[in-house]
Amino acid sequence: MTQSNSLTHAIVIGGSLGGLLTARVLSQHFQRVTILERDNIPEQPMARKGQPHTRHLHGLLASGLETMTRYFPDLPQSLIAGGAVMPDFALGMNWYTGSGYRQRFPMGVKATMMSRPFLESLVRQRVLALPQVQLMDNCGVNRLLTSPDRQHVTGVEVELRHEGNQLLEVMADLVVDCTGRGSRAPQWLAGMGYDAPAVSEVKVDVAYATRLFRRDPADPRGQQWTLITPEAPRQTRFGAIFPIEGDRWIISLGGWHGDHPPTDEAGFLTFARSLPAPDVYEVIKNAEPISDIIQHKFPSSLRRHYEKLRRFPQGFLVLGDAISSFNPTYGQGMTSAALQAAKLDDLLTKRTPPEKLALAFFKRAAKVVDIPWQLAVGEDFRFPQTSGPKPPGVDFINRYVAKVHRATLHDPVVGLALLKVMNLMAPPPSLFHPRIVWRVLRGKRPSTETIPTLTSQTSVGD
Ligand SMILES: Cc1cc2nc3c(=O)[nH]c(=O)nc-3n(C[C@H](O)[C@H](O)[C@H](O)COP(=O)(O)OP(=O)(O)OC[C@H]3O[C@@H](n4cnc5c(N)ncnc54)[C@H](O)[C@@H]3O)c2cc1C
Structure with a gap:
């Protein structure tokens, strides 16, 4: 059964935060956007089977809030009104x-x-209020559909869970996989004769x-x-x-x-x-x-290096935790997804030709992911039991960063520099600015300096 064959239709697989933000961005560039979500989406904010992690504490970094607020200007007020x-x-x-x-x-x-489901429910309400966007829940995507030469992804095969697992083919010009860490995109690609991405774990x-x-x-x-x-x-x-x-x-x-x-x-x-x-x-x-x-x-922290692939089918992208899932203790995943969605928005605004979109997007998404990955993995390698690809120089950097942490106990100037990096508002090398290095190395001396309060935010993905 074929549902539609529009040239202006985008599909987002996965209706969690990454998928919702992606749908918001795509709604500016496609006539119709369909979110396909395997779970039943409840009216009330609550965690679902497909996202058990949302029952745990979630902090939203300042650059994540800023990026989301760009797309939903009333989000901070609505969060507060709802008790955040x-x-x-x-x-x-x-x-x-x-x-x-x-x-x-x-x-x-x-x-x-706030609770993670509450944030998601506010974002979902706003995305679904857009006339171009439709959510089909109880719809699990089984596989991608392709052109006979397999150069183009043309849609997806969906299993309708509330209708006796009936199969439905939904056609689209662009399909974005936002199915999180368990994404099957590597297997789908391999099944189509493409290389699966290299993985860092x-x-x-x-x-x-x-x-x-x-x-x-x-x-x-x-x-x-x-x-x-x-x-x-x-x-x-x-x-x-x-x-x-x-x-x-x-x-x-x-x-x-x-x-x-x-x-x-x-x-x-x-x-x-x-x-x-x-x-x-x-x-x-x-x-x-x-x-x-x-x-x-x-x-483990897991990163799929789509940016290193030379061949990729047209009409297909991967975004959010499906690209990279970081040790959650650093609170970066939602912000990374928001920054990636904003990069996709930039590329579509610049009218990047469809045949160039995937490689251009994965390059930009990798730049977004590089920094939180470097921060998370760098901190994790302070434990000798941590194993996996270790970035060069990380032991040296960690010896210095340990001193940075200590300096934040008495020096708010160093504290501000560190919090900006952790909030993805400044790049990690900013901690090596001579002014900061001097303050870190001089040891404990109470500061009387006034901290300039930030008025406008810039995320390092910009
Ligand atoms: C314990 C824990 C704590 C965390 N804490 C933080 C934090 O403090 N701050 C922060 O920013 N981030 C945190 N994160 C990460 C954050 O939860 C994710 O980055 C965020 O949820 C965005 O993920 P996503 O939308 O890409 O994927 P997910 O949230 O994993 O969503 C994937 C969605 O796809 C659906 N799906 C899967 N397969 C299919 C299919 N075949 N067809 C249709 N739908 C499908 C699922 O049902 C689900 O709804 C934490 C993660 C964990 C594990």
């Missing part, structure tokens, strides 16, 4: 690392604390355990984000607690290289108490739990 907490990023920071708390200062950009053996608690809206700790991160390699555990909508706390505990938090009540509390700072434990020790404790194992 959005203080100044560095004033609202309560971040213990190694042996102390990082200095706070006004940064001029927002931290965004860095093993970290991280696990999360997450639970929701009731929050007293008058609790002043509900205006800050709390993070306790290890000084690698001597410590391996982290804990984070964010105030989120619905007067709730979300807490995620975790550890690298097999130091995984237990999922039973007593073990969970003991793990929280074992962290080097008491802040997470202090909030939850008497708080009322309102969910089970759930676990997510994350074996």
Whole structure:
């Protein structure tokens, strides 16, 4: 059965955040955009079978918020109206690392604390309000359809899960795979006679355990984000607690290289108490739990190098976690997906010819991914158990970055430089600016300098 054969139709496979942002961008360039999602999409914000990770704590980096706000100008107000907490990023920071708390200062950009399903539901409402965009849920894509010579992707074969698994062929001029880490694009390509992309995999053996608690809206700790991160390699555990909508706390505990938090009540509390700072434990020790404790194992950061392929079929792209899934403790995935979607927007705005689109896009997406990958993998190699392709010079860089971390405990100028890099607003080499190096190496001297507050944001992908 063939549904349509328009020349102005784009398909997005996967209706999670990467797919929704992609659909938003494509709606500016195609007459029709169809999102095909395997799961049933509930009305209420809630995690689904195909995205179990969304039940865990998700922080949105400042450059991710800025990119999403470009496409949905009312997003910050709607987040706040729905109960998200959005203080100044560095004033609202309560971040213990190694042996102390990082200095706070006004940064001029927002931290965004909400549940991941709530953010997605706001984005979905806005995308589906666009007249060009249609969502077909309960639709799992089985395979790509191609021209007889296999040079063009012409559509997809869909399994209609609510209609007795009937098969449907949907034709399109462009198909974008946003199916996340488990993407089958490499197998689809191989089946069409193309090379699968080379893969970089860095093993970290991280696990999360997450639970929701009731929050007293008058609790002043509900205006800050709390993070306790290890000084690698001597410590391996982290804990984070964010105030989120619905007067709730979300807490995620975790550890690298097999130091995984237990999922039973007593073990969970003991793990929280074992962290080097008491802040997470202090909030939850008497708080009322309102969910089970759930676990997510994350074996490795994974990057598929589509940018290295010489041949690629026309009319097909891959975006988001399907290209690169990073160790989630650095909070980069949603921002990476948003920045990649913005790159696709740029290329389509410039009317890149269809036959050149894939190679041009993968080159730009790789530039977006390079930085969060470098940051995540670089930090992970501070643990000797981390294995996989190690970037050259990483041990030297890590020795310096360890000093940067220490300097942020007393020097807000270094703190600002580091937070800009972590928020993907400045490139990592900015930490090697002579002004920063001098401050890092001179040791502990209290600063009286005023920090210039950021007024406009620029992401490093720009
Ligand atoms: C534990 C954990 C914590 C994280 N924390 C953060 C954080 O703090 N900050 C941050 O920015 N990022 C974080 N991330 C990453 C973030 O969740 C992702 O980057 C983000 O969800 C975007 O992913 P995506 O849309 O590309 O893919 P996914 O979210 O994986 O979505 C893929 C979608 O495709 C659908 N699908 C799959 N196969 C098919 C098919 N054949 N046909 C149709 N549909 C299909 C799935 O049902 C799903 O809806 C975290 C990840 C994990 C694992």
